[in-house]
Amino acid sequence: xxxxxxxxAADPGSALRPRRYGIAFAVAALVVxxxxxxxxxxxxxxxxxxxxxxxxxxxxxxxxxxxxxxxVRAFNRDRATRRNQLIRAAVLIGLGxxxxxxxxxxxxxxxxxxxxxxxxxxxxxxPTTAFGLLVVRRMDRNHKEPWRLVxxxxxxxxxxxxxxxxxxxxxxxxxxxxxLVPGPGLDTSLAFMAGTLEELAKGLAVVLLFLVMRSxxxxxxxxxxxxxxxxxxxxxxxxxxxxxxxxxxxxPEHQGGIAAGVxxxxxxxxxxxxxxxxxxxxxxxxxxxARQLPSLRQKLLAIVAxxxxxxxxxxxxxxxxNLFPIPNTLFGIVAVHLRTLVMTGPFTAGLVVLxxxxxxxxxxxxxxQMRKEAATGAGAILPEExxxxxxxxxxxxxxxxxxxxxxxRGYFEVSRLQTAQLDLxxxxxxxxxxxxxxxxxxxxxxxxxxIQLRHWVPAS
Amino acid sequence: xxxxxxxQLHTLYRTLLVxxxxxxxxxxxxxxxxxxxxxxxxxxxxxxxxxxVYEYDPTTRMTIGPDRSEFPRADVFAAVVxxxxxxxxxxxxxxxxxxxxxxxxxxxxxxxxxxxxxSIVPVDVPPNLHFVLPGRYTFVVERLDADGVPVEVLAxxxxxxxxx
Numbered sequence: 202x203x204x205x206x207x208x209x210a211a212d213p214g215s216a217l218r219p220r221r222y223g224i225a226f227a228v229a230a231l232v233v234x235x236x237x238x239x240x241x242x243x244x245x246x247x248x249x250x251x252x253x254x255x256x257x258x259x260x261x262x263x264x265x266x267x268x269x270x271x272x273v274r275a276f277n278r279d280r281a282t283r284r285n286q287l288i289r290a291a292v293l294i295g296l297g298x299x300x301x302x303x304x305x306x307x308x309x310x311x312x313x314x315x316x317x318x319x320x321x322x323x324x325x326x327x328p329t330t331a332f333g334l335l336v337v338r339r340m341d342r343n344h345k346e347p348w349r350l351v352x353x354x355x356x357x358x359x360x361x362x363x364x365x366x367x368x369x370x371x372x373x374x375x376x377x378x379x380x381l382v383p384g385p386g387l388d389t390s391l392a393f394m395a396g397t398l399e400e401l402a403k404g405l406a407v408v409l410l411f412l413v414m415r416s417x418x419x420x421x422x423x424x425x426x427x428x429x430x431x432x433x434x435x436x437x438x439x440x441x442x443x444x445x446x447x448x449x450x451x452x453p454e455h456q457g458g459i460a461a462g463v464x465x466x467x468x469x470x471x472x473x474x475x476x477x478x479x480x481x482x483x484x485x486x487x488x489x490x491a492r493q494l495p496s497l498r499q500k501l502l503a504i505v506a507x508x509x510x511x512x513x514x515x516x517x518x519x520x521x522x523n524l525f526p527i528p529n530t531l532f533g534i535v536a537v538h539l540r541t542l543v544m545t546g547p548f549t550a551g552l553v554v555l556x557x558x559x560x561x562x563x564x565x566x567x568x569x570q571m572r573k574e575a576a577t578g579a580g581a582i583l584p585e586e587x588x589x590x591x592x593x594x595x596x597x598x599x600x601x602x603x604x605x606x607x608x609x610r611g612y613f614e615v616s617r618l619q620t621a622q623l624d625l626x627x628x629x630x631x632x633x634x635x636x637x638x639x640x641x642x643x644x645x646x647x648x649x650x651x652i653q654l655r656h657w658v659p660a661s
Numbered sequence: 662x663x664x665x666x667x668x669q670l671h672t673l674y675r676t677l678l679v680x681x682x683x684x685x686x687x688x689x690x691x692x693x694x695x696x697x698x699x700x701x702x703x704x705x706x707x708x709x710x711x712x713x714v715y716e717y718d719p720t721t722r723m724t725i726g727p728d729r730s731e732f733p734r735a736d737v738f739a740a741v742v743x744x745x746x747x748x749x750x751x752x753x754x755x756x757x758x759x760x761x762x763x764x765x766x767x768x769x770x771x772x773x774x775x776x777x778x779x780s781i782v783p784v785d786v787p788p789n790l791h792f793v794l795p796g797r798y799t800f801v802v803e804r805l806d807a808d809g810v811p812v813e814v815l816a817x818x819x820x821x822x823x824x825x
Contacts, residue, residue, distance in 0.1 A: 378797075378799060378819075379817070381699055381814075382698065382699060382801075382803060382811050382812065382813065382814055383756070383758045383762065383799055383801055383811075383814075384698060384811060385694065385698045386694075386695055386697075386698030386699040387762070388762060389691055389694050389695040389698065390695060390699075391762075392691065393691065393695070421673055449824055450794055450795055450796075450824070453734065453791075453792060454790050454791060454792065483680070486677060487677060490670070490673050490674050490677055493670055494670070494674060499674065502678070503674060503677060505681075506677045506678055506680070506681035506684075507677065507681075509681045509684040509685055509688070510677070510680045510681050510683075510684040512684070512688065513683070513684030513685070513687040513688050514684070516687065516688060516691055517687050517691075520691055520694070551680050554676065555673065555676060555677065555680075558669070558672065558673050558676065559673060561669075562669040562670065562673065565669075
């Protein structure tokens with residue numbers, strides 16, 4: 202228990218840690234059960250070969266999940282055990298990825314378009330998705346999220362969330378097609394299906410990150426970053442799936458490349474930030490705001506609100522995209538961009554508002570904490586460093602100056618020092634707000650790390 | 662916690678709640694749209710009879726061979742409807758929908774007696790293409806209301822078109 206720590210935690214009465222780990226375990230158990238049920242039902246009731254692939258896929262998902270868990274926890278271990286943990290995680294994730302590629306690409310995608318097309322489609326989507334993740338991570342100007350967690354979020358979106366929705370969407374779609382009148386009513390039902398099921402599957406990743414890695418989940422900005430990363434992972438897999446499918450459909454008409462190319466542009470260029478990334482970022486925003494709210498009622502309301510906006514954004518696109526038909530003329534090129542701007546633009550604009558508010562809120566509070574730390578005279582943050590640390594551009598300039606003097610080594614050492622100083626300010630902020638359950642000792646360790654790094658960094 | 666910090670967090674919280682309210686309105690509009698096209702209480706219990714789905718020869722406009730549920734992509738196919746199975750006072754039509762939900766062939770709307778000469782309903786090859794698109798096709802015989810909106814499916818049949 203936290204109450205037994207010495208020195209005591211900032212909030213000695215906090216019982217957050219045991220409770221949230223319990224919730225995380227329950228959510229993870231539900232996800233695993235859903236995956237098992239989905240795979241068995243796929244095998245029994247759907248097509249046998251993809252069904253068998255789905256069963257093998259279960260092993261891949263389990264390997265990746267376990268490997269990811271070990272990877273994430275490895276960074277909280279001491280140096281001696283970290284290496285072994287990292288090797289274990291790498292082996293498990295590698296095995297999972299190989300199995301996954303075997304299952305999905307060979308059995309499913311290649312079934313329709315062949316392994317070469319599947320590989321080309323995946324390769325075409327990699328640079329755009331990587332660019333998207335880079336931009337999303339850089340949105341947090343003050344306190345960037347670790348790449349390992351951003352990539353874990355994207356991997357969940359690509360692998361776990363897409364697998365989770367397969368069965369549920371199949372059941373909903375088949376039932377709706379058997380029961381409803383084809384046309385707008387059926388389209389609306391399918392839009393509700395995609396909005397609800399896909400956002401729930403993606404949102405689970407954000408909620409799990411919030412529950413398990415709260416030390417790396419600081420506020421609304423972090424939530425938006427993680428949510429957008431999950432959305433981009435999902436968008437990656439969906440893009441590959443649609444591209445291969447449409448290639449195989451239109452290849453006999455000698456239009457396979459064009460069909461796949463149009464899908465790539467729509468999903469990986471136009472829809473890179475506007476589609477799934479925007480929707481799931483709202484879930485992240487809700488969870489991020491909940492992270493700092495004082496009462497349980499407000500926390501739950503914020504999380505539910507994030508989900509509602511995400512589902513509504515996704516639903517509105519799927520339900521009403523046909524209201525904007527694309528003419529088969531040159532104007533069609535303009536129309537396709539206008540359609541995205543008109544339909545998803547307002548949701549993205551709203552998210553940008555939350556992001557800008559969040560960055561300003563985070564920035565002001567970090568400056569406040571840096572000033573307080575400087576006033577202690579402990580030496581981790583000096584009074585003259587506060588304005589420099591408060592500005593991303595001045596931080597970059599300091600790193601570039603170090604680069605010019607000492608080269609890459611200097612650049613990275615200054616970068617590490619700045620990151621450690623911002624970590625310390627963030628820790629102080631959470632402690633002051635009583636929303637942290639690590640002992641005060643952790644803060645002192647951060648302070649010592651900053652002072653240690655300061656000795657290594659060449660005088661600026 | 663300073664008052665300004667508290668206010669900023671609550672501004673974020675309230676902004677999100679405003680967005681969620683807009684989201685709830687969007688979803689409600691969707692629900693209204695769904696109910697408009699899937700009206701409760703429209704069930705008449707009438708069933709139409711689809712005789713079968715057959716390979717179709719566009720030149721002779723005749724069906725060929727036995728009733729099937731799966732076709733290669735190079736084949737054109739058509740459904741045959743027994744319009745005499747539908748009460749004559751109803752306004753009905755018959756439609757094909759492809760795997761993407763796009764309409765690919767239609768007969769009607771009209772009274773069943775007016776449609777008796779159009780019992781064969783072929784699927785259309787999309788413009789600028791040589792073959793029908795592969796995937797799951799849905800054929801429906803629908804009842805329309807006074808505004809011409811389809812409100813009830815009187816018969817339904819699914820057909821699979823192979824990729825090869």
